[in-house]
């Protein structure tokens with residue numbers, strides 16, 4: 296098996312027949328063995344029944360995992376990855392906003408030697424004010440903070456080599472940050488415009504509030520990717536900066552006391568000095584605790600702190 300298409304489904308009954316048609320039409324001429332892994336994310340309409348029918352009709356290609364309740368798109372994607380077997384994974388929305396017909400193009404790009412091909416909804420058919428604009432800003436911020444420059448983190452339609460997904464647990468809204476993680480383990484990443492269609496049936500499950508969640512997740516991802524093996528660099532720098540500020544303030548207070556006879560105790564700067572010092576000290580101690588956690592994390596799972604692309608003549 297070399298291609299798995301992973302599709303999260305939440306209340307998409309009216310989109311499913313078209314989606315299946317489109318997948319079959321697309322995959323017929325493609326020269327890969329393939330499976331489509333559907334995750335029913337606790338749908339309350341007929342999605343599950345419809346998926347079951349298709350799965351029974353075509354056990355060779357259609358897999359189905361059904362959640363007990365709605366766990367969210369990211370959890371559904373995580374399950375899809377866990378239960379798929381392909382060396383290549385394509386993520387796809389079930390609502391026909393992504394176009395399955397783009398799959399061969401993404402595969403061809405992967406074949407050029409990339410590990411991740413990111414779909415970019417260059418002409419996006421969502422609400423301009425509540426969705427497209429906030430998402431444009433979010434994409435700019437994410438690119439700037441992470442140094443991985445993509446136009447469209449939010450587009451589900453992307454192609455991945457399985458290796459770059461392994462070892463990254465997905466929480467919150469984090470499936471969109473897979474490229475950041477992939478980059479941190481040395482993946483070759485590129486992007487490619489894909490088609491985008493307006494939603495014809497059913498409703499979007501998201502609004503503007505998602506942008507806030509995405510930005511909060513960005514903090515976690517940035518920390519995990521850049522500092523997870525050296526947290527003391529973050530806490531220590533912050534702590535060092537605070538202690539230094541405290542020392543400078545204190546020196547200033549002493550000089551004022553000695554040369555200008557201004558009392559130290561009455562100055563509001565004194566509590567500030569103390570605060571900086573205490574926070575700085577705390578920060579360094581937290582950094583040391585984080586260092587211990589990191590060691591537990593890596594060593595308990597025997598998770599190395601590096602990733603290897605290729606091995607030659609190495610016996611496992």
Ligand code: UDP
Pocket residue numbers: 302303304305306307336365366367368371387388389390392498499500501
């Ligand atoms: N989805 C899901 N669980 C959820 C929300 C959404 O599995 O809790 C699926 C949904 O069925 C669709 C995809 O995730 O296949 C994207 O959702 P949606 O179209 O609502 O997002 P948008 O395109 O508006 O960003």
Ligand code: MG
Pocket residue numbers: 388390392494499
């Ligand atoms: Mg959609």
